[in-house]
Amino acid sequence: MENENQKKGIDLFVFLQGIWEKRFFIIKSICVGLFLGILIAFSIPKQFQAEVKYLINDDLIAKREQGISIATLMGLNIKDICAIEIPKDMYPEFAKSTNVLSKLATRRVRLQEGQDITLFDYVINYQKEPWWNKILNLPATVKNWFADSDKVVVSDAEWNEHSLSLTQQRFINYLRENIQVETDENKAIGYVRVTAQNAVVAAEIANFVTQSLEKRITEIRHEKLEQELLLAQKMYENSEHEYQMMLERYETSVLKNRVESYSPVKLDIAFNLYNMLARQYEIMKVNADLSGKALEILQPAVASDIAISPHKKKIIIGLMFVLGCLSILWCLFKQAWEIDYKK
Structure with missing residues (x-):
């Protein structure tokens, strides 16, 4: 040992x-x-990040829950017919949609003093790459030398969402990779973070994407609320028609001295139903007019001089x-x- x-x-x-x-x-x-x-x-290359902090406004949903209370008591499940609550995990899909990102192409950004270009031009022509990317892309570069030079150049103003050129698709993919949307379920607070090689560009994209997200979600909520309002109006008009018809039959019975053949209890029930639906319809109209934005921006994005990578x-x-x-x-x-x- x-x-x-x-x-x-x-x-x-x-x-x-x-x-x-x-x-x-x-x-x-x-x-x-x-x-x-x-x-x-x-x-x-350096990467800068800009962040927008927003508050998810749930007042519209609360008002809507109050507005369908009478309909629920009557056995009509409007909640399933016209659900206006949008899942928060769908927010990134709205923010990264082609409809939103294509509108960023023509927005102008100022890279430095006296240099004002479109965002599309910045992403395509002003992006810096590591030197080894040029070596890896050398075969494609050589191939482009011998490619047909009579190609139609599509400018950033000629956008068709159903048919994107390779350059436009590259622009959309770049934005999608550098946009991050998160929501906190417990606090109803969300964040839009954008990473770019220029701090001003990152802040510009973050603010625009947040504004587009707020506009789109508000539009969807209002569309659903209008559908509920139309349904409530139809219920109100039907109850009014039924009450008027029942009132006419009751008056006819009174004139013919046959009140005992037509019970006034039914008339009272019809009137109470008509009265409740009328008040509920008015409440829903007021709530629809007072409904505000779906998102409230708490902190807009600002350009930061500190690089994150x-x-x-x-x-x-x-x-x-x-x-x-x-x-x-x-x-x-x-x-x-x-x-x-x-x-």
């Missing part, structure tokens, strides 16, 4: 001695990691650590192989 422990101690000492002998190789590997880290970290220190230190560990493992592997080869 003592001999085995002694051998293990000797082997460990031999490995440590081998690593110490290769210390210059390890230091060189760490320096290579430092060089590669600096090269990669400073080649990645790349994390240069993490990239540099990470590459130095990885190459340093790989060099140590290589030395151990090589030394173990030499020992086994000698045996």
Whole structure:
């Protein structure tokens, strides 16, 4: 046992001695990691993020629940017929729809003093890429040299949602990848975050997308509320017609001295129903007129000078650590192989 422990101690000492002998190789590997880290970290374009914080207004839904109370008591399930509550997980789909993003193409942004261009032009022509992307895209670039040059150029103003060009689809995909919509179910608070290489562009996109989202959801809620209002109006008019018909029959019975053949209790029931539906219809009309926006912007997006990426220190230190560990493992592997080869 003592001999085995002694051998293990000797082997460990031999490995440590081998690593110490290769210390210059390890230091060189760490320096290579430092060089590669600096090269990669400073080649990645900066990314800026803008955030809009909004409040989901549920007052319209509460008013709507009050407005259908009488109809529910009558056994009419309007809630399932005209549901106006939009699932919050559908908000990103509305915000990233082609209808919304295509309108961003013609919006003008100011990159710097005296340079005012459209967002479409910025995304297509002013985006920076790492140098290795040019190497990876070299085959496609060479192919374009020999492609037909008589192609029709589609400008950013010529948009057709049912037929997008490759350049327009690239613009839409870029926006979809860099737009993030989140909602907090407990607090009824949502966020629209946009990432771009320019802080002003990120804030411009975030504000516009939030405004478009608020407009679209408000329109959908109002459309559903109008459907409910039409249904309530139809119920009110039907009850009024029934009451008037019953009142005429009752008056006819009174004139013919046959009141006992027609009970006034039915007339009272019809009048009470007509009266309730009339009041409920008026309440729903008032609620429809007073209904506000679906979303209230709590904090608009502002341009920030602080970039969220790349994390240069993490990239540099990470590459130095990885190459340093790989060099140590290589030395151990090589030394173990030499020992086994000698045996």
